[in-house]
Amino acid sequence: MICLDAAPAQPQNAQPILSWNNLNYDVKVKDGTRRILHDISGSIYPGELVAIMGASGAGKTTLLSILSGRVKGGRLEGEIKFQGAKRNPHTFKRLLAYVEQEDLMYPSLTVEETLMASAQLRLSNGKYSLDDKKERVNTLLRQLRLSQVKDTLIGDHEIRGVSGGERKRVSIGAELVTDPAILMLDEPSSGLDSSSAEMVVTLAKEMSRKRNLCTLMTIHQPSTEMVAQFDKLILLAQGKLVYMGPANQAVRYFDSLGYPSTNSNPANFFIDLMTIDFSSTEAIQKSEERVQSLADSFVKFRDGGTKLLPESDKEVSGDSANMVLMEPPPMNSWLSEMLVLLKRDWAITMRSRSFVWGLATQCLMLMLFVGFAFFQLKKDQASIQNRVGTLFFITLMDVYPVVIPVMVVIMVGRDVLFRERSSGMYRMTTYFFARTLSLIPVIFVPYTVMYTGVYLIAHMQYHAGKYFITFAINIVTLFCSIGFAFMMSMVVRRIDIATTIAPVALACLMLLAGNLANAKTVTPVLRWIKYVCTIFYTYSGLMQNEFYGLEFTCESSRTSCYKNGAEVIAAYGLDAVPIWATIVINLALGIGFYIIAYCLLRWATKPRFLWI
Numbered sequence: 001m002i003c004l005d006a007a008p009a010q011p012q013n014a015q016p017i018l019s020w021n022n023l024n025y026d027v028k029v030k031d032g033t034r035r036i037l038h039d040i041s042g043s044i045y046p047g048e049l050v051a052i053m054g055a056s057g058a059g060k061t062t063l064l065s066i067l068s069g070r071v072k073g074g075r076l077e078g079e080i081k082f083q084g085a086k087r088n089p090h091t092f093k094r095l096l097a098y099v100e101q102e103d104l105m106y107p108s109l110t111v112e113e114t115l116m117a118s119a120q121l122r123l124s125n126g127k128y129s130l131d132d133k134k135e136r137v138n139t140l141l142r143q144l145r146l147s148q149v150k151d152t153l154i155g156d157h158e159i160r161g162v163s164g165g166e167r168k169r170v171s172i173g174a175e176l177v178t179d180p181a182i183l184m185l186d187e188p189s190s191g192l193d194s195s196s197a198e199m200v201v202t203l204a205k206e207m208s209r210k211r212n213l214c215t216l217m218t219i220h221q222p223s224t225e226m227v228a229q230f231d232k233l234i235l236l237a238q239g240k241l242v243y244m245g246p247a248n249q250a251v252r253y254f255d256s257l258g259y260p261s262t263n264s265n266p267a268n269f270f271i272d273l274m275t276i277d278f279s280s281t282e283a284i285q286k287s288e289e290r291v292q293s294l295a296d297s298f299v300k301f302r303d304g305g306t307k308l309l310p311e312s313d314k315e316v317s318g319d320s321a322n323m324v325l326m327e328p329p330p331m332n333s334w335l336s337e338m339l340v341l342l343k344r345d346w347a348i349t350m351r352s353r354s355f356v357w358g359l360a361t362q363c364l365m366l367m368l369f370v371g372f373a374f375f376q377l378k379k380d381q382a383s384i385q386n387r388v389g390t391l392f393f394i395t396l397m398d399v400y401p402v403v404i405p406v407m408v409v410i411m412v413g414r415d416v417l418f419r420e421r422s423s424g425m426y427r428m429t430t431y432f433f434a435r436t437l438s439l440i441p442v443i444f445v446p447y448t449v450m451y452t453g454v455y456l457i458a459h460m461q462y463h464a465g466k467y468f469i470t471f472a473i474n475i476v477t478l479f480c481s482i483g484f485a486f487m488m489s490m491v492v493r494r495i496d497i498a499t500t501i502a503p504v505a506l507a508c509l510m511l512l513a514g515n516l517a518n519a520k521t522v523t524p525v526l527r528w529i530k531y532v533c534t535i536f537y538t539y540s541g542l543m544q545n546e547f548y549g550l551e552f553t554c555e556s557s558r559t560s561c562y563k564n565g566a567e568v569i570a571a572y573g574l575d576a577v578p579i580w581a582t583i584v585i586n587l588a589l590g591i592g593f594y595i596i597a598y599c600l601l602r603w604a605t606k607p608r609f610l611w612i
């Protein structure tokens, strides 16, 4: 004998993995508050495959969000227990595998790389060797029928990759690579053809059985075959519970209430029963009354303690010895986590061909263009303007062509970052280190070639010390530019807005950098800006490094001449900060940008979920 709330094949004394009581959820709307969920109670057990079904707007996603601890805003009442006790947010988050409706993964990684990165980040090094992790990924690839496509890219609208169904299975695999206690899937069949959707449900069932895992999914309108796979159904109508119990008893239950099945697909029959008919005022009233009566009947039915027998006495085949993990796995060391992320980020960066080749081509072209525009500078008065032009141009090249593409690269992966952060996959410091380290060679190598080329072709002062100082100033500026790009990527959420704002902000800084406006005569209201302006310090450092020590000739036709470089630096007002200080301050500004980006990311990913 099995009561309605328990799994059809659970032993009677089994403890629910998750139970919830009297959940009420209200949100603010224009004219007051609206109750989205009304007094919902229930429980789910290890090894069960449970579907939350209902018409559009019934509250399926809201219920799943509440149970997963991801609901934001509004007012939540009731009680949720995980393995019989109040949930600990940290532990629960790491024992829950949540697959969102959208498959947020890096499109340029292969299926195997995606699963392997997840395994390396989530599985404890103390418990699993690298070979164990590979074995686990191979098993998952087999179980999820992904072995054939393991070397195919995930892909997106630009890169041809795996099919929609395969992508969904990779999303599930990336979550199942650990031993979660509960798997939650939000509309896993959306956007899939019927056979892919069926396959996802079949696999979810297999996984639940094999791992004694409780799987809870929202699903809109499953096929008859899919309904047959579910152990338990939670049927919602207008935020009210109209049925929760064995899937194979639902039709009989509604029949007993006087609603015999009218459709060969039980899901269609349930949806028809639960949907509000908006075709006329009478139809609305009639269908609302029906939904209310179904909800009332279910309350009576459950309060009456009526029990349902499953049609078959199939036993859950999960190994009862395969107990659900009570504690989340410990996190791996900072270094190991960083190295895994670095390997992954390096692959992503190197596969962003337009970024890598774009930077390389741009640097080569600029080197030739700037070098030959200011070819073999002499020591006459005209060369002063040309040197100033070369150095200001190089300063700008250190910033503009770096900030914008780096910002785009970071923002493209931001949704994945947020998803991985919300499941506590890694620390944020490892993310920043790995992402920056993966970008550095791709930026620094072509830029170093560019500086050196311009230095030689334009014939700046040939002096080893001066060359290395130029090199140091430029490298630190590039570091600042990457930091600035990180900061902008965290401030603005949309790429199009970020790529509009960043050039404007940089143009304002450029104005105050000491070339377009004299550094000493800028209005005091704006003069302070140069002290937080990377462009100013870079330009000032490069100018001093090149001009100090130069003597200029003066043509007899001229009435006034600069005799030496020191006079030029003084005239431009760039002698206030010594060269070494320009490097140190830029380094500090770069670190500051990173700290701001880090704080913004922490703030953006800080859970603001309602927790009971």
Ligand SMILES: Nc1ncnc2c1ncn2[C@@H]1O[C@H](COP(=O)(O)OP(=O)(O)OP(=O)(O)O)[C@@H](O)[C@H]1O
Pocket (backbone or CB within 6 Å): 027, 028, 029, 036, 054, 055, 056, 057, 058, 059, 060, 061, 062, 063, 073, 074, 220
């Ligand atoms: N924060 C909110 N503010 C206002 N209304 C909300 C909020 N969250 C949910 N709702 C409303 O609650 C109802 C249930 O939403 P929910 O997304 O849970 O439905 P659903 O059953 O998942 O629908 P669908 O199948 O269309 O995704 C909808 O009418 C929705 O507009």
